[in-house]
Amino acid sequence: MVELSLLLHIALRQWTPTECVKLDPEDNVKGIAYVSIEKAMNGKEIDSWIKLLDDNESPIKGNSKIHVKLQCFDVSKDPIWNQGIKNPNFTRVPYTYFPQRQGCKVDPTSLGGTHGTQAVEYFARSKVCCVRVSRRANGIEEATTATVFFSQHQKTVTVDCSIAWDVLVNFEQRWRNLTESASYPLRDLLDMVIPPSLVTSLDDPKTCNVQCFRSMIGADVHRFPMNPKEVDKVGLLWQRNNIIEYGVQDTYINAIRRAKNFIYIESQFFLGSCFA
Known part of the structure; x- marks a missing residue:
C-alpha cells in the first residue's frame, strides 16, 4: 500500500459543473482520485485520504491512497473580480512572462504610416x-x-512605451530559437538606443497600462529558464517537463472578462491591453 500526501491550492477561473473533481496525476498514471463536487462547492476545506482508482473506478492494486487538501471559492469572492483597474491590487495578468507596463500612450485612431x-x-x-x-x-x-x-491592416493602434522592448525581446527569443546567426544581441543595443521609460505621467487621465501576451511552450523560445523555481519566478508554468506560457488564455480569463474597457492588437503575434 502506497500513501501520498498532496496539498492543492487551486484557482478555478472556469468552472463547469460535473459529478466530481478529477485529480489525474501527470506522466505515469498510477491511479485517479475523485472528490465529490458537492463537497468541493460548499466552500469548506477538504482534507482527507482518497483511494486511487483505475479507469473502471475500482481500487488499484495495493489499495493506495492520496492525501488531498483543497478548498474552492466562488469567483464572485475574488476581490478584483469585475473591478477593472479600480482595484490597485490588480497589477498584471498572472502567469505571463512580460509584466504590465505603466505610463504608456495608446492611440487607437492611427493609420499604418x-x-x-x-x-x-x-x-x-x-x-x-x-x-x-x-x-x-x-x-x-x-x-x-x-x-x-x-501594413496588413491599414487601421492600426500605436502604442508608445517600454512595451516595445517586450515585443523586441519576444522577437529575439523566437528568432534565436531558429538560428543563432544574423541577430544583433539586445545587450549590445542598450548603449545605442533610448532605454525603456514612461511616456506619459501616471497622473495623466489618458495614460494606459499595457501588457504583452503570448501562448507557447519552452521549445518555441530561446533560453527559457529550466529550473522549476526560476520558471515560477518569471510567471511561467512547469507541466510534464515542459515550460508553458498561457498568456493569451489567462488574458481572456483574468482580464478581458473583468475589464470595463479594453483594446486588443492582433497581428502575427497576439498583443493586448484590457486596461485602456
Missing part, C-alpha cells in the same frame, strides 16, 4: 536593402518596385 518611400530614400546609399512586400500571393512584380509600404 509605414513611410516606405522615405525609408527607401534614407537607405538608398547604404548596404540596407529595402524591398516592398506584396499584398498578393502572386504579386511578384510588386516587390521589384520600392513604393509605399502597406
Whole structure:
C-alpha cells in the first residue's frame, strides 16, 4: 500500500459543473482520485485520504491512497473580480512572462504610416536593402518596385512605451530559437538606443497600462529558464517537463472578462491591453 500526501491550492477561473473533481496525476498514471463536487462547492476545506482508482473506478492494486487538501471559492469572492483597474491590487495578468507596463500612450485612431518611400530614400546609399512586400500571393512584380509600404491592416493602434522592448525581446527569443546567426544581441543595443521609460505621467487621465501576451511552450523560445523555481519566478508554468506560457488564455480569463474597457492588437503575434 502506497500513501501520498498532496496539498492543492487551486484557482478555478472556469468552472463547469460535473459529478466530481478529477485529480489525474501527470506522466505515469498510477491511479485517479475523485472528490465529490458537492463537497468541493460548499466552500469548506477538504482534507482527507482518497483511494486511487483505475479507469473502471475500482481500487488499484495495493489499495493506495492520496492525501488531498483543497478548498474552492466562488469567483464572485475574488476581490478584483469585475473591478477593472479600480482595484490597485490588480497589477498584471498572472502567469505571463512580460509584466504590465505603466505610463504608456495608446492611440487607437492611427493609420499604418509605414513611410516606405522615405525609408527607401534614407537607405538608398547604404548596404540596407529595402524591398516592398506584396499584398498578393502572386504579386511578384510588386516587390521589384520600392513604393509605399502597406501594413496588413491599414487601421492600426500605436502604442508608445517600454512595451516595445517586450515585443523586441519576444522577437529575439523566437528568432534565436531558429538560428543563432544574423541577430544583433539586445545587450549590445542598450548603449545605442533610448532605454525603456514612461511616456506619459501616471497622473495623466489618458495614460494606459499595457501588457504583452503570448501562448507557447519552452521549445518555441530561446533560453527559457529550466529550473522549476526560476520558471515560477518569471510567471511561467512547469507541466510534464515542459515550460508553458498561457498568456493569451489567462488574458481572456483574468482580464478581458473583468475589464470595463479594453483594446486588443492582433497581428502575427497576439498583443493586448484590457486596461485602456
